[in-house]
Amino acid sequence: MRRFWLVVLATTLLAPAAAALEEGKPAPLFSVPLLDGNGTLSLADYRGKVVYLDFWASWCAPCLVSLPLLEELRREFPGDRFQILAVNVDRDSEKARRFLGERPVGYPSGADPEGRVPERFEIETMPTSFLLDGRGVIRHVHRGFRRGDVPDLREQIRRLLAQDAR
Amino acid sequence: MRRSVLLLWLLAPALLGTGCAAVKPWEREILARDDMAWDPDVLEAQRQAHVYFSKEASLAGGGAGGGGCGCN
Numbered sequence: 457m458r459r460f461w462l463v464v465l466a467t468t469l470l471a472p473a474a475a476a477l478e479e480g481k482p483a484p485l486f487s488v489p490l491l492d493g494n495g496t497l498s499l500a501d502y503r504g505k506v507v508y509l510d511f512w513a514s515w516c517a518p519c520l521v522s523l524p525l526l527e528e529l530r531r532e533f534p535g536d537r538f539q540i541l542a543v544n545v546d547r548d549s550e551k552a553r554r555f556l557g558e559r560p561v562g563y564p565s566g567a568d569p570e571g572r573v574p575e576r577f578e579i580e581t582m583p584t585s586f587l588l589d590g591r592g593v594i595r596h597v598h599r600g601f602r603r604g605d606v607p608d609l610r611e612q613i614r615r616l617l618a619q620d621a622r
Numbered sequence: 623m624r625r626s627v628l629l630l631w632l633l634a635p636a637l638l639g640t641g642c643a644a645v646k647p648w649e650r651e652i653l654a655r656d657d658m659a660w661d662p663d664v665l666e667a668q669r670q671a672h673v674y675f676s677k678e679a680s681l682a683g684g685g686a687g688g689g690g691c692g693c694n
Contacts, residue, residue, distance in 0.1 A: 511648065513651065515650075515651045516654065545648035547651060571648045574646070574648045575646070579647055579648065581647050582648060582650065584647075
């Protein structure tokens with residue numbers, strides 16, 4: 457009887473607590489179909505570049521703010537050393553395609569309606585972005601998005617590009 | 623027997639709690655809709671709250687406020 461209660465206790469109370477992905481940890485590799493249907497988006501293909509990985513959805517209000525500003529950031533840095541990648545988590549990818557039709561961006565966006573990739577990155581809020589160095593290590597986690605965040609992001613990217621150049 | 627009943631009472635919340643499902647951040651599409659907000663019109667809600675605590679502050683309504691003169 458005692459053993460039974462111990463098992464009940466262990467299975468209900470001692471469930472493993474998730475540890476959020478943070479700076480210094482390697483980003484999990486993933487591959488998802490591109491939103492436009494032309495191929496796949498694989499993180500491994502961008503090894504060697506500083507990558508800004510953004511999780512977004514068409515229903516997420518701060519994403520409306522972030523997409524055009526990220527597009528501006530993308531143009532500020534050399535494309536052979538810096539890459540913005542996006543993973544859309546809309547359950548209906550058509551909504552994301554409509555969204556991008558109205559606000560086109562020049563960086564690739566993958567579709568993950570099942571939410572498998574954000575699950576692996578253990579994101580806690582929408583939108584969340586990860587700044588990765590050339591080795592694929594997470595160097596900065598950006599939760600939420602406000603217009604005023606851009607100068608800080610720009611500085612972080614600049615610093616990371618300078619470090620990777622050494 | 624009494625110990626088992628006691629244990630059952632202690633563990634009942636934990637057992638029931640396992641039936642709860644957390645909504646992940648990327649699953650909040652429906653929750654993000656305007657008609658799911660407490661106050662669909664934020665500006666109007668703030669205006670009403672301001673009028674309310676201005677009028678009711680003398681009766682300690684609406685939290686900290688002025689003297690009920692409606693001038694704060």
